[in-house]
Amino acid sequence: MRGFLLDHVTVTRGDAHLLTEITADIPAGQCTAVVGASGAGKTTLLRLLNRLDDPSAGQVLLDDVPLPELDVLALRRRVGLVAQRPVLLTDDVATDLRVGRPELSDEAVDQLLKHVGLPAGFAQRRTSELSGGEAQRVCLARALAVEPEVLLLDEPTSALDGVTSAVIIDAARDHLAADGTVVLVSHDLAIVRGIAHTVLVLDHGHLTAEGRPDEIDYLEAG
Numbered sequence: 001m002r003g004f005l006l007d008h009v010t011v012t013r014g015d016a017h018l019l020t021e022i023t024a025d026i027p028a029g030q031c032t033a034v035v036g037a038s039g040a041g042k043t044t045l046l047r048l049l050n051r052l053d054d055p056s057a058g059q060v061l062l063d064d065v066p067l068p069e070l071d072v073l074a075l076r077r078r079v080g081l082v083a084q085r086p087v088l089l090t091d092d093v094a095t096d097l098r099v100g101r102p103e104l105s106d107e108a109v110d111q112l113l114k115h116v117g118l119p120a121g122f123a124q125r126r127t128s129e130l131s132g133g134e135a136q137r138v139c140l141a142r143a144l145a146v147e148p149e150v151l152l153l154d155e156p157t158s159a160l161d162g163v164t165s166a167v168i169i170d171a172a173r174d175h176l177a178a179d180g181t182v183v184l185v186s187h188d189l190a191i192v193r194g195i196a197h198t199v200l201v202l203d204h205g206h207l208t209a210e211g212r213p214d215e216i217d218y219l220e221a222g
């Protein structure tokens with residue numbers, strides 16, 4: 001099957017069970033939303049998909065290939081992550097956008113910035129001087145720069161200004177429209193209902209429900 005398969009995935013850290021025996025499909029070309037209370041294991045699951053972490057037991061496959069069999073840098077070009085807390089890697093915005101794609105032209109940099117709602121001239125800004133929302137949008141633009149197959153979006157709507165949240169959800173929709181895959185971690189259940197094809201519900205590291213949004217009781221609460 002195309003997409004990810006989590007096959008009996010367990011993640012432990014010391015005595016803590018962050019994820020327990022998760023088996024689930026994350027189909028290509030769809031939006032899979034991961035929901036659940038704070039601390040349920042959503043970020044932990046997302047970080048397995050581009051090998052920022054590896055499972056303690058079980059395995060993750062992409063297009064039927066176990067992730068450790070893929071070159072990790074090649075994997076991260078295919079699977080881009082926009083983390084909950086933006087991490088900027090270099091001193092200025094243009095350099096940051098070129099981290100995964102050094103040959104990116106000035107025009108392409110400006111185009112990417114425009115796409116995430118940042119004005120012309122932003123390319124020269126110091127990364128240390130950005131607001132949280134601006135930093136998040138630069139991280140999104142950097143992820144999009146490498147044209148990944150899969151976008152991993154971690155909680156893009158919490159603690160962000162409304163513009164940034166809308167930009168990130170628009171980018172998710174654009175990515176889906178271009179046949180890309182989106183994995184979205186979100187507390188915003190209205191957004192999840194509107195965009196997700198499949199929902200995974202985590203509770204204390206266990207997968208407690210899986211299905212279309214209209215099949216998921218957890219979403220009714222929101």
Ligand SMILES: Nc1ncnc2c1ncn2[C@@H]1O[C@H](COP(=O)(O)OP(=O)(O)OP(=O)(O)O)[C@@H](O)[C@H]1O
Pocket residue numbers: 013016018036037038039040041042043044045155
């Ligand atoms: N390295 C670690 N060692 C021990 N516990 C950890 C470690 N990393 C995360 N945890 C714990 O694992 C649990 C799951 O964390 P995770 O970040 O995946 O949750 P989450 O569902 O994304 O939460 P939130 O919605 O608040 O972002 C939390 O209780 C967290 O404190």
